Each structure stands twice: as C-alpha cells, then as structure tokens.
Amino acid sequence: MNKLEKVKIMIDGLEIEVEKGTTVLEAAKEVGIHIPTLCYLKNVNEPSSCRACVVEVGPRLIASCTLKAEDGMNIKTNTKKVREARKTVVELILSDHKRECTSCLRNEKCELQSLANNLNIRELRFEGERTRAEIDYSSPAIVRDIEKCILCGRCIATCSNVQTVNAIGFINRGFGTIVGPSFDKPLADSVCINCGQCILACPVGALYEHENINDIWREIENPDKLVVVQTAPAVRVALGEEFGLPIGTRVTGKMVAALRKIGFDKVFDTDFAADLTIMEEGTELIKRLETGENLPLMTSCCPGWVKFVEHNFPNMLENLSTCKSPHEMEGALIKSYFAKRMNVDPKNIVVVSIMPCTAKKFESQREELSNQQMQDVDYVLTTRELAQMIKEAGIDFVNLKDEEFDNPFGEATGAGVIFGATGGVAEAALRTVFELVAGKDLDTVDFNAVRGIEGIKEATIELPNGAVINTAVINGLGNARKVMELIQKGEKNYQFIEVMACPGGCINGGGQPIVDKETRENIDVKIARSKAIYDEDKSLPIRKSHKNPYIKKIYDEFLGEPNSHLSHQLLHTNYVAREKF
Amino acid sequence: MEQTQTMCCNCGNQQDERNDKLNELIQKYRDVKGGLIPVLHGVQEIYGYLNEDALKVVSEELAVPMSEIYGVATFYSFFSLEPKGEHVIRVCLGTACYVKGAQQVLDKLSEKLNVEVNKTTEDQKFTLEASRCLGACGLAPVIMIDDDVYGKLTPEMVDEILEKYNK
Numbered sequence: 001m002n003k004l005e006k007v008k009i010m011i012d013g014l015e016i017e018v019e020k021g022t023t024v025l026e027a028a029k030e031v032g033i034h035i036p037t038l039c040y041l042k043n044v045n046e047p048s049s050c051r052a053c054v055v056e057v058g059p060r061l062i063a064s065c066t067l068k069a070e071d072g073m074n075i076k077t078n079t080k081k082v083r084e085a086r087k088t089v090v091e092l093i094l095s096d097h098k099r100e101c102t103s104c105l106r107n108e109k110c111e112l113q114s115l116a117n118n119l120n121i122r123e124l125r126f127e128g129e130r131t132r133a134e135i136d137y138s139s140p141a142i143v144r145d146i147e148k149c150i151l152c153g154r155c156i157a158t159c160s161n162v163q164t165v166n167a168i169g170f171i172n173r174g175f176g177t178i179v180g181p182s183f184d185k186p187l188a189d190s191v192c193i194n195c196g197q198c199i200l201a202c203p204v205g206a207l208y209e210h211e212n213i214n215d216i217w218r219e220i221e222n223p224d225k226l227v228v229v230q231t232a233p234a235v236r237v238a239l240g241e242e243f244g245l246p247i248g249t250r251v252t253g254k255m256v257a258a259l260r261k262i263g264f265d266k267v268f269d270t271d272f273a274a275d276l277t278i279m280e281e282g283t284e285l286i287k288r289l290e291t292g293e294n295l296p297l298m299t300s301c302c303p304g305w306v307k308f309v310e311h312n313f314p315n316m317l318e319n320l321s322t323c324k325s326p327h328e329m330e331g332a333l334i335k336s337y338f339a340k341r342m343n344v345d346p347k348n349i350v351v352v353s354i355m356p357c358t359a360k361k362f363e364s365q366r367e368e369l370s371n372q373q374m375q376d377v378d379y380v381l382t383t384r385e386l387a388q389m390i391k392e393a394g395i396d397f398v399n400l401k402d403e404e405f406d407n408p409f410g411e412a413t414g415a416g417v418i419f420g421a422t423g424g425v426a427e428a429a430l431r432t433v434f435e436l437v438a439g440k441d442l443d444t445v446d447f448n449a450v451r452g453i454e455g456i457k458e459a460t461i462e463l464p465n466g467a468v469i470n471t472a473v474i475n476g477l478g479n480a481r482k483v484m485e486l487i488q489k490g491e492k493n494y495q496f497i498e499v500m501a502c503p504g505g506c507i508n509g510g511g512q513p514i515v516d517k518e519t520r521e522n523i524d525v526k527i528a529r530s531k532a533i534y535d536e537d538k539s540l541p542i543r544k545s546h547k548n549p550y551i552k553k554i555y556d557e558f559l560g561e562p563n564s565h566l567s568h569q570l571l572h573t574n575y576v577a578r579e580k581f
Numbered sequence: 582m583e584q585t586q587t588m589c590c591n592c593g594n595q596q597d598e599r600n601d602k603l604n605e606l607i608q609k610y611r612d613v614k615g616g617l618i619p620v621l622h623g624v625q626e627i628y629g630y631l632n633e634d635a636l637k638v639v640s641e642e643l644a645v646p647m648s649e650i651y652g653v654a655t656f657y658s659f660f661s662l663e664p665k666g667e668h669v670i671r672v673c674l675g676t677a678c679y680v681k682g683a684q685q686v687l688d689k690l691s692e693k694l695n696v697e698v699n700k701t702t703e704d705q706k707f708t709l710e711a712s713r714c715l716g717a718c719g720l721a722p723v724i725m726i727d728d729d730v731y732g733k734l735t736p737e738m739v740d741e742i743l744e745k746y747n748k
C-alpha cells in the first residue's frame with residue numbers, strides 16, 4: 001500500500017499534519033477546534049451551500065466543510081471577520097424562518113436554534129419577505145412545514161442517495177425555492193415510503209412525524225375503552241436516550257412501568273408476535289422451498305420496504321411474504337383471541353403500537369390490515385412520541401422500578417427481540433426453520449454471518465435435509481435497489497431476503513430519538529443500539545420462536561397450526577401495485 | 582359537425598406523431614451526459630409544454646428521477662408545466678401599469694375568458710399570464726397578445742380586442 005501522503009497546515013497558529021484529502025473542517029476537529037456546520041452531512045450531503053462553516057484562508061472566507069487541506073495553508077477560525085460572517089449567514093436564514101421555538105417539536109433538539117445561540121445572536125438585523133405555505137399533513141406518517149425549512153438539502157440527499165426513493169427535491173428557484181414532491185403533490189400522493197430518514201436528517205423542525213399523542217390521551221380518558229399498548233423491540237434500546245441515558249442503554253422494565261403509569265390497561269410486547277411471524281414465515285419458507293414457487297421469499301415486516309416494492313418492483317409482489325408485520329399480527333390477535341378471552345367487544349379495544357418507525361403509521365391505516373371493518377392497530381406512536389407522553393405525564397423515568405409485560409402477549413424469546421436489528425428476522429427464521437426441518441434441537445443458535453450493520457450481507461445455509469438457502473440481508477433501500485436489480489437481471493439467485501428500509505434496521509428507524517449530528521460523528525448509534533438488542537437476546541432464557549410456550553399455546557387453543565385457515569385470515573395479507581411516479 | 586370529426590382524427594394522428602418524436606428525441610440523447618436539458622427543450626417543442634406523461638417517459642428512459650426533472654423544469658423560467666393556448670395574453674403588472682389599473686384589466690380578462698391567471702382556457706385558445714414590466718410604461722396599462730401590444734387600456738376595451746382573436 002502507498003504510504004499516505006501528508007500535508008502540513010496551520011490552524012489558529014497551531015501547526016498540524018493531516019492526510020492529504022482531509023477537509024479543513026475535519027483537520028480542525030482533530031485539534032479540538034469546533035467549526036459549526038448546517039448543510040453538511042458527512043458523505044451524504046456536501047453542497048457547501050449554507051456557509052455557516054466559513055473560515056479565513058489568507059484574505060478569503062471559504063466554506064471549510066468541503067475545503068481540502070493543502071500544504072502551507074494558513075487557516076483562521078476565530079477572527080472578527082469569521083464570527084461576523086457566520087452571524088450574518090445565520091441571521092439571514094432566521095429572517096425567513098418561522099421562529100416559534102417554544103412550541104416547536106424540535107425545541108432543544110434543533111441545530112439552527114443551538115447555532116444561533118452559540119453565535120450569540122440576540123437580535124435580528126434583517127426582516128424581509130417570508131415564505132408562506134400550508135403545512136402538509138396529507139401523509140399519515142410525515143408532516144412537512146415548509147415555513148421552517150432552511151433549504152439545506154439534507155432530506156433530499158438522504159431520500160435520493162441513501163434511500164433511492166427520490167420522493168422529494170428542490171422546486172423553483174431563488175426566493176421561491178421549496179422542498180417537496182414533484183408536481184407539488186402532497187406527500188401522501190408521492191412515492192414516499194414513509195421511512196422518516198429525512199426527519200433524522202433534518203436539522204430543524206421542518207419535517208416530523210404525524211403526531212397522535214392527543215388521540216391516545218383521549219382514548220385513555222374514555223372509560224368505555226380498553227386501551228392496549230404493545231412495544232417493538234427497537235424502542236427499549238433507544239427510549240432511554242430521551243431521558244439522558246447513554247446510547248445503547250436497555251430500559252425495557254422502566255418502559256413497561258412508564259406505560260402503566262400513563263394509563264394503558266394492558267402492556268404487551270410486540271416481540272411475542274415477532275415469534276409468531278417466525279412460525280408463519282418459517283413455514284411459508286419451507287413450503288416455498290418445496291414447491292420452488294415465488295422464490296426468493298422476501299420479508300414483509302418493514303412497511304417502508306413493502307411500499308418501495310409496490311412502487312418500484314410491482315412484478316415481484318408475489319415474492320413478498322404474505323405475513324403481516326408483527327405488530328399487525330398482534331393487533332389482529334388482540335381483537336380476536338384476547339377479546340374473546342377477556343370477554344370484551346373488540347370494538348371497545350384500542351390497540352396502540354409504540355414503534356421506532358414512522359412507516360408503521362402509514363401501515364396501520366392500510367385497508368388490507370383490518371378485519372371485520374376494524375383496523376388491526378388503531379394508532380402508532382414513535383419512540384419520540386412516547387418519550388413526550390412520559391414527560392407530559394411528569395413521570396420520573398430514570399428512577400422507575402422495572403416492571404414486566406402482561407400476558408398472554410408478554411412472553412417473547414430472544415428470536416423475537418432481534419427483529420429490531422438488521423439481520424434479526426433472518427437469524428430468527430433460520431433458528432426455527434433449521435430445527436423444524438431437522439426435527440430436533442440445535443446447540444448453536446447464533447448465525448453470526450447475518451449480524452452486523454453492513455448494508456448487504458450474504459450467507460449460505462445448508463439445512464439438515466440438504467436444501468440450501470442463499471440468504472441476503474439488506475438494510476437501507478439504496479442497497480435493496482441494487483440487489484433487486486441484480487435479481488431482475490438474473491445475476492443473483494437467492495431463496496430468502498430480509499430487507500429493512502432504514503440504514504441499520506429499525507434501531508435507526510425514522511421514529512427513534514434524534515441524535516444530533518456531532519454525536520453521530522463520534523458514536524455509531526447503530527452499533528450501540530444493536531449491541532443492546534443482542535444483549536437482550538442473550539439475556540433471555542428461550543431464544544427460539546417455536547419454543548415460546550405461549551406461542552405453542554395460541555396454536556393449540558386458537559390458531560391450529562402455522563399457515564392454517566384462521567392464521568391466513570388473521571395473520572396474512574396482500575399487496576397492491578402502485579405507480580412508479 | 583363534420584369539422585369536429587376531422588379534428589378528432591387529426592388529434593389521434595398527432596398523438597402518435599408526438600410519441601414518435603419523443604422516442605426519437607430520447608434515442609438521440611440517451612447516452613449523452615447532460616442530455617436532460619436538451620430533452621426537456623425537445624419535449625416542450627413537441628407538446629408545447631412539459632407534459633407530465635412525457636416527463637414520466639423521460640424519467641424512465643434516461644434513468645433520471647422525477648424529483649430531479651421537476652427541479653430542473655421549475656428552475657428555468659423558459660420551461661412551462663402548463664399547456665399554452667393558441668394565443669398567449671400577457672398583462673403587465675409592472676408598477677406603472679399597476680397604478681394605472683392593470684389589475685382591473687387582468688380581472689376583466691380572467692372573468693371574460695373564465696380562466697385563472699397563469700392558466701389556459703378549456704378550449705386551449707388563450708393562456709392568461711401576469712407579467713413583469715413589459716417595457717412599454719408610456720402606454721400603461723399594457724397587455725401583449727402574442728406579439729401585438731395594446732396600450733392605454735380600460736377594462737371596457739377588452740371585449741373588442743378579444744373579438745379579433747376569437748374568429
């Protein structure tokens with residue numbers, strides 16, 4: 001390997017040596033000098049357009065985020081000229097920004113707010129024309145408030161380059177520029193798949209989830225309603241962050257306690273249904289392997305991915321597993337099996353899912369996901385919304401005593417837990433398929449080949465009966481598109497594909513706590529949260545879905561067997577082809 | 582009656598012809614870097630405006646996302662996303678015209694033609710546009726229909742002028 005070339009530069013009087021190609025922004029960081037940025041999102045969005053990061057190089061002011069360090073450069077980051085230029089940049093942005101920090105969803109988590117504060121902006125010298133636009137509430141998942149948009153382009157780059165969904169872009173020019181879907185359509189009528197990655201990318205409060213907090217309070221207040229909540233695996237490893245706990249802290253027990261304090265009548269675990277999904281999907285896989293039809297089997301628990309297939313690969317809808325996603329299965333069972341057991345009219349049951357995900361909000365409203373004119377799930381709240389409710393209720397979260405989930409949907413195995421991490425569904429399915437085919441127990445339950453946060457992983461697994469499963473585990477839709485195109489060209493051949501729309505899987509879902517850009521540059525959030533997921537898996541006594549005693553019970557008492565008629569009616573679904581544009 | 586029929590027929594032919602032209606255009610630029618802008622110019626020439634269905638074909642064939650195409654189409658003012666009528670009426674709303682009652686003239690036109698500003702009449706005959714200063718302030722208020730200039734207008738004069746184009 002070539003020895004890396006070094007260059008010597010001077011920053012604020014300090015001489016440093018950095019690798020050639022390093023930006024001035026990164027070089028400064030190495031010596032502990034902080035330069036503010038706004039439009040810059042490392043490796044995703046580097047348009048050098050906002051100029052919040054200017055530094056003095058000789059007589060000139062240059063944006064440091066994309067400026068490559070060159071031998072002999074003399075850089076100043078803290079001069080009157082620099083400070084004033086940055087102030088002007090931010091003041092100009094603020095002059096066309098709907099400033100309502102106290103009632104903004106991103107209050108205290110807004111990069112513009114903290115930058116204005118750090119730059120000591122106390123009065124605005126410019127007051128000019130304001131962009132006016134209605135808030136776009138059309139989508140059940142994502143809300144767009146153009147009046148707060150600072151046109152940094154981070155959402156567009158994320159949606160186009162990372163996710164390859166291309167739902168939004170810059171429209172018009174000059175002062176009239178806005179961000180939105182083509183033909184100025186409402187977001188709900190676009191190809192947006194509701195992943196919410198744009199929310200995580202947005203530095204301000206211009207993009208956020210379609211909130212349902214007040215709906216939940218209203219249902220809880222209603223004495224006629226039995227309000228039941230279930231929580232996805234990825235929520236418990238991230239919720240603590242909203243209360244100052246380190247990234248990667250597991251707060252399962254506290255979360256359960258908080259949900260009871262909020263006033264939910266039953267607190268269930270979606271992981272139970274994840275185990276059920278494995279039984280159903282594993283059986284489906286074994287059947288498809290036998291008949292050779294509709295392979296590869298593609299997972300269907302991520303509604304972002306499902307909608308992506310519906311828009312972009314409608315000729316492969318048959319390959320999607322017909323299984324509903326776990327929380328939808330659980331909702332369907334709550335309104336049938338559980339309602340019967342409790343002797344309550346299912347119409348009086350409200351099912352709320354706490355999810356790391358904004359796409360689940362859209363999913364829960366799909367008409368395919370209902371039974372006898374009742375939606376399986378009534379409301380979906382994101383991890384962030386739950387944190388908000390806990391705060392609103394005045395609960396001292398950090399000091400809560402651990403509590404346990406309610407049964408019958410409270411018991412889950414490690415296999416159900418790892419659904420929250422990329423590769424988790426595949427691993428859980430393999431654990432079960434392997435033993436079902438072998439007809440005996442296995443010692444090894446860890447399929448390490450499918451773990452890890454890389455975008456595309458492949459593994460070949462030979463089943464005890466000699467059948468071979470070529471598996472691809474994918475996270476991030478840009479990666480999924482690549483693999484799908486290879487499959488369509490016949491260059492790849494798989495039997496089983498797991499896809500999670502969000503980079504890193506649900507642990508990094510669009511409904512998870514916002515982690516500011518600087519923390520993200522220092523800690524890999526995906527690794528920290530997924531480690532917590534696998535720790536939880538390890539900590540559970542049962543780690544294979546088909547060994548969950550409550551799963552056995554529900555098949556014995558109610559469903560019969562996996563893929564039975566009743567299972568199909570309650571736990572399976574179908575998909576629709578959607579327009580490509 | 583007969584006339585209407587022939588028109589319909591032509592319409593169909595025209596459609597095919599346009600599609601052929603669009604395909605030709607795309608073939609020409611398919612592998613050309615920066616081919617999007619010339620293709621959009623071509624589409625506008627063929628259809629008179631950037632027709633949504635044609636843009637879908639362009640997006641598919643050139644493998645450029647629609648979000649990007651729409652961005653370009655709205656960035657440059659010479660692209661139009663609305664079909665243009667046979668005649669384009671531009672009403673100057675520059676300061677001079679405005680103070681001399683251009684808005685009333687515009688309102689009258691809009692009412693008379695039953696069309697919103699920056700839209701085209703249903704029969705595709707007129708497009709009504711509000712425009713920046715047309716540079717004929719001495720004649721304020723001014724409108725232009727295609728290349729003809731009409732000055733010192735009052736709302737009452739609108740009927741007579743439109744007559745000429747309604748033949």
Ligand code: SF4
Pocket residue numbers: 142158159163165166167168191192193194195196197198199
């Ligand atoms: S939610 Fe996902 S698909 Fe929709 S605009 Fe945002 S990034 Fe794009």
Ligand code: SF4
Pocket residue numbers: 148149150151152153154155156179198201202203204206207
């Ligand atoms: S919506 Fe947010 S991320 Fe997108 S351009 Fe506006 S400020 Fe930037």
Ligand code: SF4
Pocket residue numbers: 194195301302303304305356357358359360500501502505506507508509510511
């Ligand atoms: S990966 Fe998970 S969080 Fe992201 S869209 Fe899919 S289900 Fe939702």
Ligand code: FES
Pocket residue numbers: 036037038039040047048049050051052053054063064065066
């Ligand atoms: S952060 Fe450097 S120009 Fe925006």
